[in-house]
Amino acid sequence: MQEINAVVAGAGIWGCTIARRLAEAGRKVLVIDSRPAVGGNVRCEIDPETGIEIHSYGSHIFHTHDDQVWNFIRRFTEFNGYQHKVLAHHNGKNYFLPLGLTLINKFFGTELSPSEVSSFMKDERHSTALFDAFFRGYTSKQWGKPPESIDPGIIRRVPVRENYDINYFNDYNQGIPLRGYNSLFENLLDHPGITVECNRPYKLGDFPGVKVFYSGPIDRLFDYRYGELPWRSLRFKTERLNITDYQGTSVVNYPDIDVPYTRIHEFKHYHPEDKAVMAKTQTIIMREYPANWKKGDEPYYPISNEQSLALADKYKEEAAKIPNLVIGGRLGEYKYFDMDQAMAAALKIVI
Ligand SMILES: Cc1cc2nc3c(=O)[nH]c(=O)nc-3n(C[C@H](O)[C@H](O)[C@H](O)COP(=O)(O)OP(=O)(O)OC[C@H]3O[C@@H](n4cnc5c(N)ncnc54)[C@H](O)[C@@H]3O)c2cc1C
Known part of the structure; x- marks a missing residue:
């Protein structure tokens, strides 16, 4: 392997943005991830039968009012102009949120x-x-x-809109990458200064003397020495249906307490421009079930309270004592970030 000057451990949107910036600044960067593929929680699978892009970790819509982020990301993907609208199904009726x-x-x-x-x-x-x-x-x-x-x-x-605007997000820039999220990550990492190794977890002490940018869980980095940070998890159930369109839109929320799931995602609606996929007589839906989290489960939402934030701060203080280690991303910061916020944070890091 060529000599490396920096390691990015965690190939989600935070890590891949850092890797790109490092490579463009002339560094030789090794990007590693403990999973078999890059993209972090934004990773998608393409269904081989229908070509539908399945968001493996729940629906992801890119939206931002940050011009720096918008200008940066569009170097690596075009967006399809999708505007997110969400229905809520209550007592047998659909309402636009x-x-x-x-x-x-x-x-x-x-x-x-x-x-x-x-x-x-x-x-x-x-x-x-x-x-x-x-x-x-x-x-x-x-x-x-x-x-x-x-x-x-x-x-x-909850802000009340005094108009009929049913666009779910207020951000004026939004959409889905035209050729899919995976192509966004491939393009971000496509640079002669970047080498990628998947299935390679980072552990404290690896790569001595080299600057490491880490975006995995901060408590796991320290082997949970002060205890585990609490998370809320999710379970997803995916189903293939032999109909063209199940619910007529990408996301329907289910707020009623007697329904065990919170949302149904129907992924083909994220690419209305893809007429061939839209016309398929099959569709893929995914039910989303919130779940308790235990060590080993996928962490989704930090459970922020005084105690958990104090514990996160304690780990961050430990991390700050380690030379050449920079911590970030949603798992490293123990903070909910939208994709644009994770990218904005990565664009601000001094490299
Ligand atoms: C259900 C859900 C829906 C969402 N929908 C939206 C949306 O519509 N729009 C939006 O903007 N945002 C959305 N988000 C937020 C979005 O998922 C995050 O902003 C984004 O994933 C943050 O990227 P990241 O790089 O910080 O973390 P991640 O994507 O989690 O990447 C971290 C990476 O680090 C790797 N890793 C962990 N430990 C190690 C280790 N020891 N060594 C090496 N690699 C390691 C992981 O495998 C992972 O690939 C949603 C989040 C959730 C939970």
Whole structure:
């Protein structure tokens, strides 16, 4: 192997962005990942029968209002212009999220105008009804807490759109990589200064004297010496159906407490421009079930509370004492990041 000047341990969006920057700055970079393929949780599988791009770790929609990120990522992929819209299925009916005039008027059978919605929502009977229908059950399932323990005050913190805009995200830049997420990662790592080795986990002490950028779990790096950081996990059940279209959109949320899953993803809808895939008489859906996490399970959402954040800080302090080690990404920082935030953080790191 050629001489290396830097190691990137963890080939998710954070690590691959760092690797690219290092290589463009003239370094010889070794990218390693403990998994068999790069991409981290943004990794997709292409279904061989239908060509449908399956988001292996749940739906991923790229969206950002950060121009630096948007300009950087578009060097490695075109986007297809997909705009994310989410339905919520409550009591047998579909409603467009987020909380705005479309949902409120359908739910209450009203014809409120933009100037009327704010005072309507100040009436506690209305906000409570919406909370019970769309937030209580979903939040309870998501975090594994009894429905009665969910604070109704969360509805006051949910921004209400005083218009009919049903675009799920506010960001003006969004979409899905035209040739898929995997091609985005292949392009990011396609540089003569980058070598990639999969199935290679990093351990503290590997590569002495070489700067290491690590984005795996910070507690595992230290062999859990102060204890495990808590996570919420997910289980996915994928099904192939012999119909062209199951639900007519990419994501439907299921907020009702008697439904065990929180969402159904139907992946072909992420590529409406791909007429051949859209026309297939098969579709692939995936049900998402929130789950408790134990060591060895896939960590998805950090469970942030005073105790867990203090524990994460303790590990970060340990890491800061180690020369040539830079920690980042969602697992290293113990922080939920959207993809653009992970990329923005990687673009800010001094290399
Ligand atoms: C269900 C779900 C849906 C999401 N949807 C969206 C969305 O729609 N839009 C959006 O912007 N964001 C979304 N996100 C967030 C997105 O997944 C993250 O922003 C992104 O994965 C963060 O990238 P990362 O590089 O920090 O971490 P990861 O993608 O987790 O990459 C870390 C990599 O490190 C590797 N690794 C771990 N330990 C070691 C080790 N010891 N040695 C070597 N390698 C190691 C792992 O195998 C992994 O490949 C979603 C997250 C979840 C949980």
